[in-house]
Amino acid sequence: MANILDVSTEDNLQYQFFPLSNGSVTFQVKAANDAHIALTQGPQESDPMYEIFIGGWSNAKSVIRKNRTKPDVVEIETPGILSGSEFRGFWVRWDSGIISAGREGEAIPFISWTDPEPFPVAFVGVCTGWGATGTWKIEDGAPFETEDKLEYKFGPVVAGSLEIDFRGPSNCHVCLSNVPAENDTMYEFIIGGWENTKSAIRYCRQKPDKAEVPTRDILNADEFRKLLIEWKCGRFLVRDGSSGAVIMEWTDATPFPVTHFGVRTGCPVSTSSLRHAGRLPWSGQRWWSPSLGRRSRRPGAPGAVVGGQDCSGEPLYVARAPHEGAIIPGKLVGSHGCAYIPWGGAEHGKSEYQVLVGGPNNWVPTSGSSIPPGAFPAGESEDGEPLFIGRVSHEGSMTTGKVQQSHGVCYISFAGQELGFPEYEVLTA
Structure with missing residues (x-):
């Protein structure tokens, strides 16, 4: 499952921050110049901080900067690397102090630097400026592959909904949690369980389930099925992603904040994908x-x-x-x-x-x-x-x-x- 964020940035050099689940982020961006990426420990512009400026100086060069200080730690000529009329794909990685950025489809980075005093990265920020606005499609890490062993893989959430494309014979399990790990504070959605005959909502791993409905053959091993999970003010809905029809729902009178999702299966799944939905209805807002x-x-x-x-x-x-x-x-x-x-x-x-x-x-x-x-x-x-x-x-x-x-x-x-x-x-x- 890949976690996709659609983001618009204005010509104001104000970062928008999102949590990360691993040591890489890939994205496509449409901007005439100055696509800026920040790597930080928290969701704000503060030290310690790595910045990668792609297509700066009128789309002529790219740099890596640490802690907002000059001189830049590395600088390279990259004329025409960005486009204001089409999306260009890139990736950014960090591992053992090595910060690198490359073009989509290329394994070798076009810019990299090794920090002798690295810090842990938990958030990515994006912004544009110097006369440019940007439209971004950000993917947090590689697609999820879930094995037949009922172990959740976690990623961050930044909105009140998840849109899921799932292919498998049964047991699509999704959890919502306040930490990126299994614990006793979780909402769980079991879709196509019990040999693909029913679905349920479970609270804090306790039984009886809060909601249970018959959903015979809701999943399919040969084709993707689209599902949508929404949560607002303690109300949880599972919808058919194609028709919008409500499959099941439950309201928690005392909800806890959701910061991460987890996915797992109880059967082999070849591939699947997930992205955040719930964008606000006008660009840049x-x-x-x-x-x-x-x-x-x-x-x-x-x-x-x-x-x-x-x-x-x-x-x-x-x-x-x-x-x-x-x-x-x-x-x-x-x-x-x-x-x-x-x-x-x-x-x-x-x-x-x-x-x-x-x-x-x-x-x-x-x-x-x-x-x-x-x-x-x-x-x-x-x-x-x-x-x-x-x-x-x-x-x-x-x-x-x-x-x-x-x-x-x-x-x-x-x-x-x-x-x-x-x-x-x-x-x-």
Whole structure:
């Protein structure tokens, strides 16, 4: 199974980081120049850090840099190595202090360097700049091959869904965990078990199973079957990847954070593939993590979407935060150092939040339950209903909040209260 990430980067030299499961990453990138790759211990730009700049200096040369200091440890001429009109494939590897990068299909690197004082790498970051934007297809490591011995192989997750192409006669097992290892904190999905007659959801390796449904012949030894596993706010769904039909589901009232997936089989499988789904609907948009989100306190934080302004004139950024099993859109007030979300008739301050970065700023007037095309479902109620990003003019402010279609209003948090308005604007692509 190969773990594929589709990523868009802006012309801002701001890395987007993803966890890694082994000592290599392969990718395709479409950029006119300056495709930058960072290798780090954590999901942020900090030392220690390796950087590989491919196609820098107007697509003329490539370098390796350590700890953001000059001179570069190695430099090589690579004229025309990137293209702004077509994808070019590359790989990056690190092993025993040897950092190397090569072209897709070539075993010999075009640039490499041995670090006498290496550090362990757990994350990869990508970015573009110096006049270039980029579109990336990133593959974390080699395809998974699973043997007939019921041992999970693990990889990282960065979104709330997995799309699986599986070929085998029975027993496609997938787990979701908070560590890259088998432990007593796992969700397990047994698809086509019991000689390909039924499927089940298991919690923390305990029986009875939380869900069990008959699924005779759901798998096939001769052809790939597409499956989709989704999780949001403790609700877990397994779908038919072709039709979208729900195969089984279960809700955990007290969910734990999922950071890794594992795959295994109880039968020989020749090959299979897996990729992350759940990309946000417009290119370049992403939600920053809570720690990075706090950077938007600074005026002009790169790419953070300004949704309105406070009564004082201070900008309000589009944000969201978890609350009572829901993910709720709201507002970030930079000077307060926290986000505010509306729920249950009250305004709730959140020190942990995410900020919308890289999206458009198209606001469409509407009313009631009329949601315009292109509206972005940025959250989910505790009952699983999509929540959209809205904003309302109120008492000298333009305040962002949540739109709940079934209620026919936009809710904002204001002066300690949750206020609902039937006339509002919705953020759209």
